[in-house]
Amino acid sequence: MATPAILPSAPEMKPPPPPGGAKAVLEVDHFNLWYGPTHALKDVSMSFGERQVTALIGPSGCGKSTLLRSLNRLNDLIDNLRTEGDVRLRGDSVYRRGVDVISLRKRMSMVFQRQNPFPKSIYENVVFGLRVDGEKRKPVLDEAVERSLRGAAIWDEVKDRLHKSALELSGGQQQRLCIARAIATRPEVLLMDEPCSALDPIATSKVEDLIIDLKRDFTVIIVTHNMQQAARVADVTAFMYLGRLIEMGETTQIFERPRFSETEAYITGRYG
Amino acid sequence: MDAPTRHPPLRPSPFGRLFRDGHPWVWITRCGTALLLLMVVGIVAIVAVNGLSTFWPRRLVRYELKDGTVVVGEEIRREVRKVGQASVEETQVFLRVGNRDLSGGGGDFRWIRADDIRATSTPEDLLAFERMEHGPAYGRVRQVIEVETVDGKRRNRVVAEGAAARAALETGMEAAAARREARLELQEGEMDRVSKRQNELNDELRRFQREADPTSPSFAGRKQALDARKAALDAEFEPVAAKVRAILAEDRRHLVLLEDGAGNAFPKPVPMSQILRIDAVNALSFPGRVGLAVGRFWRFVTEAPREANTDGGIWPAIYGTVLMTLIMTMFVVPFGVLAALYLREYAKQGVMISAVRIAVNNLAGVPSIVFGVFGLGFFCYLVGGWIDRSFFPEKLPTPTFGGGGILWASLTLSLLTVPVVIVATEEALAAVPRSLREAAIACGASKWQMIRRVVLPHASPGILTGMILAMARGAGEVAPLMLTGVIKLAEDLPLDGEAPFLHPERRFMHLGFHLYDTGFQSPNVDASTPLVYSTTLVLLGLVLVLNLGAILLRNRLRKRMRTGVF
Numbered sequence: 001m002a003t004p005a006i007l008p009s010a011p012e013m014k015p016p017p018p019p020g021g022a023k024a025v026l027e028v029d030h031f032n033l034w035y036g037p038t039h040a041l042k043d044v045s046m047s048f049g050e051r052q053v054t055a056l057i058g059p060s061g062c063g064k065s066t067l068l069r070s071l072n073r074l075n076d077l078i079d080n081l082r083t084e085g086d087v088r089l090r091g092d093s094v095y096r097r098g099v100d101v102i103s104l105r106k107r108m109s110m111v112f113q114r115q116n117p118f119p120k121s122i123y124e125n126v127v128f129g130l131r132v133d134g135e136k137r138k139p140v141l142d143e144a145v146e147r148s149l150r151g152a153a154i155w156d157e158v159k160d161r162l163h164k165s166a167l168e169l170s171g172g173q174q175q176r177l178c179i180a181r182a183i184a185t186r187p188e189v190l191l192m193d194e195p196c197s198a199l200d201p202i203a204t205s206k207v208e209d210l211i212i213d214l215k216r217d218f219t220v221i222i223v224t225h226n227m228q229q230a231a232r233v234a235d236v237t238a239f240m241y242l243g244r245l246i247e248m249g250e251t252t253q254i255f256e257r258p259r260f261s262e263t264e265a266y267i268t269g270r271y272g
Numbered sequence: 273m274d275a276p277t278r279h280p281p282l283r284p285s286p287f288g289r290l291f292r293d294g295h296p297w298v299w300i301t302r303c304g305t306a307l308l309l310l311m312v313v314g315i316v317a318i319v320a321v322n323g324l325s326t327f328w329p330r331r332l333v334r335y336e337l338k339d340g341t342v343v344v345g346e347e348i349r350r351e352v353r354k355v356g357q358a359s360v361e362e363t364q365v366f367l368r369v370g371n372r373d374l375s376g377g378g379g380d381f382r383w384i385r386a387d388d389i390r391a392t393s394t395p396e397d398l399l400a401f402e403r404m405e406h407g408p409a410y411g412r413v414r415q416v417i418e419v420e421t422v423d424g425k426r427r428n429r430v431v432a433e434g435a436a437a438r439a440a441l442e443t444g445m446e447a448a449a450a451r452r453e454a455r456l457e458l459q460e461g462e463m464d465r466v467s468k469r470q471n472e473l474n475d476e477l478r479r480f481q482r483e484a485d486p487t488s489p490s491f492a493g494r495k496q497a498l499d500a501r502k503a504a505l506d507a508e509f510e511p512v513a514a515k516v517r518a519i520l521a522e523d524r525r526h527l528v529l530l531e532d533g534a535g536n537a538f539p540k541p542v543p544m545s546q547i548l549r550i551d552a553v554n555a556l557s558f559p560g561r562v563g564l565a566v567g568r569f570w571r572f573v574t575e576a577p578r579e580a581n582t583d584g585g586i587w588p589a590i591y592g593t594v595l596m597t598l599i600m601t602m603f604v605v606p607f608g609v610l611a612a613l614y615l616r617e618y619a620k621q622g623v624m625i626s627a628v629r630i631a632v633n634n635l636a637g638v639p640s641i642v643f644g645v646f647g648l649g650f651f652c653y654l655v656g657g658w659i660d661r662s663f664f665p666e667k668l669p670t671p672t673f674g675g676g677g678i679l680w681a682s683l684t685l686s687l688l689t690v691p692v693v694i695v696a697t698e699e700a701l702a703a704v705p706r707s708l709r710e711a712a713i714a715c716g717a718s719k720w721q722m723i724r725r726v727v728l729p730h731a732s733p734g735i736l737t738g739m740i741l742a743m744a745r746g747a748g749e750v751a752p753l754m755l756t757g758v759i760k761l762a763e764d765l766p767l768d769g770e771a772p773f774l775h776p777e778r779r780f781m782h783l784g785f786h787l788y789d790t791g792f793q794s795p796n797v798d799a800s801t802p803l804v805y806s807t808t809l810v811l812l813g814l815v816l817v818l819n820l821g822a823i824l825l826r827n828r829l830r831k832r833m834r835t836g837v838f
Binding site: 103109110114129 | 707832
């Protein structure tokens with residue numbers, strides 16, 4: 001293949017629009033990130049379309065999780081971190097000085113690799129985001145619990161034991177509870193960091209079905225190392241390699257007609 | 273060319289295997305644990321056996337010696353002792369003979385030679401008397417006497433004698449106990465209230481004399497008013513005092529004359545109110561003995577000490593220890609947790625914070641007496657002195673807060689134990705999984721909300737471990753208390769029914785100091801030695817109870833925090 005391995009990206013170039021013609025909710029604009037001396041994200045520019053599932057794939061250490069955590073500035077917790085460039089949520093800069101990261105994170109919730117429910121009741125787990133927001137009205141909390149647990153397809157399994165400890169649930173249930181917790185505050189974007197990597201196949205397929213359902217209400221960005229999963233759930237797939245975004249396109253195109261040799265090599269299993 | 277590959281044998285030499293598998297090390301760890309257990313069990317056993325046997329009613333034995341004398345006492349132990357310059361070994365019996373007033377200044381303990389004993393018996397009519405003063409008496413009741421005043425002359429009339437005397441004494445003791453109760457109610461109630469008001473008025477008078485201007489026109493009037501109030505209070509005090517005096521006079525009218533086991537009368541009759549209990553220990557059945565032992569233990573832990581802490585109970589010391597430990601915990605836990613939170617969660621980790629951490633850890637190694645000196649200088653003299661000058665100037669030079677007190681002692685001990693809490697809390701905070709912190713942050717919690725709602729609850733079992741260690745350390749500490757507020761005998765409890773209920777400036781009694789006092793400062797070593805064991809036992813039990821409470825709480829918290837199932 002004669003195409004250059006890496007997309008040329010001039011500083012003046014705007015991030016390309018999301019593939020498939022959807023409206024861009026989140027734009028990453030010439031984003032660079034360093035952990036100390038390590039340049040972990042190199043000039044990443046991309047857009048995420050509204051109510052689409054975008055999968056970030058790539059070999060270990062390619063920066064896909066780092067990119068995901070940069071979107072809601074969860075990386076701020078790490079010392080020695082430096083960034084350049086910007087991320088925009090519906091046109092609002094995320095990295096500008098004075099941005100209230102707390103309200104930002106309320107607009108972009110996150111589900112983690114390993115299910116991490118709080119050692120509290122199921123009910124309290126779901127309403128955590130509302131409680132820290134100062135919500136005390138019982139009807140509002142009750143409504144959010146039912147809506148979120150239904151949204152996360154776990155309501156029928158837990159509705160009779162809402163006040164039991166969340167730690168009594170199975171791994172797959174816990175992960176769906178974490179998804180319910182993430183959507184309880186009605187975020188715009190749902191970030192998922194390998195949400196199925198600690199689950200068994202049955203629980204995984206439940207969560208995958210759920211992700212496809214969630215697309216109706218949320219913009220979903222999912223990091224996965226499982227290419228079949230990306231192919232199953234994602235509308236758009238982005239391939240990252242060594243801290244760069246190599247290629248981004250509709251999932252069928254990426255898997256069937258990759259434009260770059262690295263993408264093809266990864267998809268066909270030659271590395272990663 | 274190809275050297276044959278050497279495969280390691282599947283059955284290595286037993287010796288090599290011994291060391292590879294580490295069996296010797298496992299054995300060393302086992303031995304270490306066993307040794308430790310042995311020592312702990314040994315200490316507890318010694319304390320428990322000696323401490324509890326004090327309460328067991330021993331038989332009163334009547335020894336007839338070969339020279340014809342008769343000795344009555346409780347046998348404490350037998351020992352083979354070396355006697356004389358030739359160091360001849362002979363068996364001797366150590367007896368508690370009581371009757372201190374009869375032996376004329378001698379102790380109430382005595383050694384006799386086993387060889388001198390001609391015969392022993394345990395007559396059932398021998399009685400053990402518990403008395404307010406002079407320790408126990410052993411013997412019989414000879415006469416019950418009533419003092420009469422005839423023609424202005426005091427005259428003793430024998431009411432009962434011999435066999436009837438004991439019954440008469442028991443009736444008299446009941447009456448005496450009722451009188452004592454009535455007297456205490458008067459003294460601790462009305463008399464105390466009036467005398468407190470008198471003290472306040474005296475303070476006011478002193479202030480008036482110091483500050484008022486004698487030339488001012490209102491001076492005479494105000495002085496008159498104060499004097500009138502003083503007179504009114506004195507008039508109020510007098511009838512109560514008269515009642516108390518009447519009760520005491522009545523006490524002096526009912527006397528009893530005891531005799532020892534050999535039949536010798538005591539030098540003089542004593543008021544019946546001096547006798548607290550009579551037990552016919554030799555006539556007791558086994559359940560009776562158990563009941564008496566339980567009763568003695570109960571009185572030991574619920575009554576105040578008597579006779580320079582060589583007799584009576586230790587209730588004020590238990591009370592002081594528990595209260596001091598609780599006040600200390602109330603200070604040390606919030607203080608330590610806040611410090612640890614800052615060090616671990618907020619401060620930027622660096623040389624400075626490491627230095628602070630090392631300093632905190634080293635604080636745990638500073639001798640406790642140094643903390644005592646610091647507490648005395650800083651809390652008692654500086655802070656307490658300032659409080660006295662600012663709020664209680666009329667009482668000076670008598671210090672209110674400017675001397676030792678339970679508040680200063682608790683604060684000193686919380687300084688002493690704060691490193692334990694800080695270290696334990698820091699460990700607990702560090703052990704909160706990163707995933708939980710991220711989950712909270714990703715839900716839109718601020719850092720403080722994350723700490724408050726996720727980190728602290730998760731760290732609470734660890735924080736409680738720190739609290740348990742601090743309490744155990746604090747409850748057993750003595751040296752700093754000796755400088756900052758502990759006292760040999762406290763008149764009032766630091767927490768009582770009198771407003772404002774908690775008296776942070778009061779000195780208090782403490783089990784640890786009580787141990788030191790009975791063990792090393794006692795005027796009567798033989799009588800106080802068993803009390804040392806009993807007090808230690810109570811202190812151990814108390815620390816155990818405090819710790820068990822905290823451990824139960826911790827386990828309940830841990831259950832809630834247990835990790836998920838997979």
